[in-house]
């Protein structure tokens with residue numbers, strides 16, 4: 001029989017979920033063993049209770065056979081088995097909850113560190129809220145899988161099998177009749193799940209949407225408010241929220257209108273059937289105890305059966321959520337794209353590293369580089385460029401000409417489609433990550449400051465000394481204003497660096513990049529949002545780096561790169577002009593000349 005694709009994907013998801021579950025719980029294996037043992041013992045003790053009760057009624061109370069020590073023993077047995085079983089269940093729950101919580105913790109850590117390593121192309125597709133949901137909600141599904149699903153299923157199965165065995169031992173005819181009626185429970189629960197499943201899936205998807213909208217709105221609050229979009233966003237959120245409420249309500253309705261009443265009714269029918277069957281027989285005194293035991297067992301048969309069937313939908317949801325986490329963990333990280341096929345490059349890089357220098361190799365060598373984010377929409381065309389070590393290079397061009405894209409490729413955020421990029425003579429994707437990030441520093445357009453101290457913002461967890469941090473701040477001309485803050489380098493800068501001006505934030509970002517002592521410094525429109533005075537400071541800082549660090553700066557404001565050794569003018573993803581400011585200004589009607597004159601006019 002051919003297998004449907006959805007069956008394959010469901011099977012794959014189950015496999016993915018359980019292997020992740022195993023991975024997350026591996027260090028706690030022994031706890032799992034203990035939890036299973038306590039569970040089995042507790043379930044068996046619970047089954048034994050009614051048997052002792054039956055013996056007490058049939059052998060002592062009804063025949064007035066008052067053997068006090070034995071009666072006390074049986075009574076104590078009934079009470080003690082219950083108590084011990086509760087104690088064991090407590091122990092089992094403690095072990096299991098600990099294991100489940102540690103698994104969630106491990107998994108969250110795994111997911112977060114993995115997300116940090118993902119390539120930028122992944123984040124072009126990712127929706128922040130959904131990603132956050134993977135780390136927070138979906139990892140919780142692992143806990144549900146352990147505590148709610150697998151152990152409830154195991155527990156219920158043991159209780160069910162034990163109870164049916166005890167019933168068979170007491171009266172196998174009656175046990176068969178009870179067993180024959182039980183499929184009705186499965187039918188009721190199955191119907192319930194069919195009815196509620198779409199609502200459950202919808203509620204989950206909508207919760208993810210709620211997270212997504214919230215994260216998006218907070219991230220873009222200034223744009224949202226500036227566009228007077230509060231009411232529109234509020235309405236959109238309210239609609240999603242309402243849909244979520246409706247979906248949850250239909251789920252609860254299915255439970256309240258179908259499941260519980262139908263099961264309660266069935267319980268009564270089963271009870272009536274057992275009592276009726278007993279009534280049909282010639283009741284001997286000895287059978288009253290059996291009736292007592294059977295009635296006690298009935299609830300213990302139905303409840304586990306409901307639990308097992310109910311867990312299937314929970315199992316499905318948890319498997320889907322856990323599989324989503326597994327899929328995220330399967331996303332290839334940026335580093336995994338690197339090394340293997342460039343072993344030769346690595347060897348060259350190591351050899352170069354051994355003698356401490358890369359000789360005269362250019363800082364950056366780009367050859368016949370083509371790039372497109374999406375198939376059929378090329379952004380960079382056949383770009384070739386060589387940048388000597390220690391040079392100061394400016395990149396200019398109209399909006400959308402590919403400047404930031406070129407920088408992203410230099411930063412290894414995206415792999416080149418065709419052509420090659422080499423840094424200090426080594427192909428880009430052959431350089432180990434740590435080394436690459438130490439060699440290439442970035443000052444982005446948006447400085448992205450952490451809600452931490454000035455020191456932490458410059459250090460970024462590298463563990464630099466105060467002297468190194470201060471030297472970087474001085475080189476970026478940020479030392480004076482940081483030292484003037486109430487707690488100097490230890491002053492908390494507020495969320496997104498809200499305590500600093502835009503220009504100051506940019507200088508901290510430059511200090512942060514310089515603190516890594518990069519050999520190549522990339523600046524992505526680092527001066528576009530700052531005033532002319534701060535721009536002067538940045539220019540001075542860049543001038544001081546001349547000859548020591550290779551600087552590649554994208555600039556809309558041409559005054560920033562006027563003094564560059566070479567300016568590269570991009571036009572629709574191609575190099576249109578290249579040369580120093582004076583040379584480019586000589587090209588009559590040239591792109592650079594026009595851009596420059598336009599800016600002069602505007603100023």
Ligand SMILES: Nc1ncnc2c1ncn2[C@@H]1O[C@H](COP(=O)(O)OP(=O)(O)OP(=O)(O)O)[C@@H](O)[C@H]1O
Nearest residue numbers: 124373374379397398399400401402403404405406
């Ligand atoms: N992540 C992305 N996914 C798809 N297309 C993109 C992405 N980033 C940029 N592009 C497209 O690539 C082209 C070049 O964009 P890029 O940001 O490199 O231009 P730019 O010269 O830096 O522009 P600007 O000066 O406005 O920053 C544009 O057409 C843009 O729409």
